[in-house]
Amino acid sequence: MFVPPLIQLCHQAAGAQREHNWPCQSPSGDTGTEVPERCVFGFMLCISAFLGLCTVYVRYKQVQALISASESSLQTLNYLGFLLGVISSIGMCVVASFQKTDMMSMHLFGAGMTFGPGALYILVQTGVSYRMQPRFHGTGILWARLAVGVWCLLSIIVLFVSSMLMYDEVPGQDVATKLRWAPGERGYLPHLVSAGAEWSLAFSFICFFFTFIRDFQKISLRVQPILQSNHLYSYPLYDEREHHQHHGERSPLLGGNI
Template sequence: MWWFQQGLCILPVALVVWTAATFILAYITAVLLRHVDPLVPYISDTGTVPPERCVFGIMLDVSAFLGIATTYVRYKQVQALTEDEEYKLHKLNLFGLVLGWISSFGMCVVANFQKTTLFSMHLVGAVLTFGVGALYILVQTLVSLYMQPHVHGKTVFWVRLAVGVWTFSSIISMFVSSVIMYSSLPGVDVAHKLHWIPGETGYTAHLISTISEWSLAMSFISFFLTYIRDFQKITLRADVNLHSSHLYDSPHYSITAPVNQSETSPLLAGSI
């Protein structure tokens, strides 16, 4: 059995690979069709013009559903591992689930409201995705702090903390550079500007802003790579119980989905 076939680790792996493929495919298509400049355009700009807009939207919607599933499994795992822990940790875990779902919903908003069509809604989606997503990373890092060393080692916590610092640094850099860019170009419709000339006013701030956005996106999806080891020991099995020998006698069925815990280690066990 390959490592990605173990347990439910396919969820975070699929989320990371699919989302990265969404950004890369949209970027390559937009550059080849000369819809954007090759030198680090905004991610949203690569999904603004057809045909890459359609591909970008559909693939990002799939990423949103993968995000919902991954954050839910993580919530159930922490819940199972910390049944006897303090009440504060369970509230923090629930708060993390809500943030994860809001961030995933934000991806749907970004996917369906492109930058050049309804910029205000696109901006809301970006804030929900990356802003709330950064808070989700912060909450999960705090959860890891409470869970070490009796559930997992300190290395997991430090890795997640490092990714969290990377994420918030990218947010600050993007915000500052974007403010400088917009303030240096009064009267210019920056939201609809897809092509930039090196040396023009605001170009340096624009370049810093786009690099920061790509860095933010990579840090955000990289965080879910830290879930792979945890998810490898969680398996989902569905049992279907038929309560009648005839399909039309009693339309009463029940489906249960217990989790098979392949190991008894408190680090890697979970229930859904």
């Protein structure tokens, strides 16, 4: 959960050293468009996507274990949240793989996959928390997740409105691929507000994951291997040899002794 802030610190430091844009003047995707910060951005964003996917899966299994199978509507809501979380995590990988200056359409597609389903994931999980209280947790965590959901919604609204104003002030320019803005330039203020809203939206996702910390302290998952055979050969003759080998008068009776 602490990897996304670490991402920004790493590639912002690299960008500042090479006199690239500061984060307060650029959307989150713009800070990963030039070398070397684009390399750090892509690598660590993929790590964040993996950790986010793990978080989504653990949350899904925890809710599934707590509620009964007869609560079909809550089970469906939990599964829907899991799917939205998976899509959002895949979107992060798309953003990391296709930089804004190389393939703008794929970068925007990945951003839409990340922020759209991600915002819906927050909404669905807040609904799950509402349905689960007061049986499994108090109202405090519900209000915390609801507050983060409102924060996310406001960030989306501000991002949409400021982006529209920015495009209206600079008609005819390819604003999407413009990386450097000067104070006083037409469209600079809406661009600044839009960049701040995008950062705010990203950090609202991180803060929502923080609300799972205390819940995850009450669950542990394990992987249990189940052997289909006592060897790794792929031809049937070995199976026949093993079959005849253990059928004598002195062969052990318990499978655990083999």
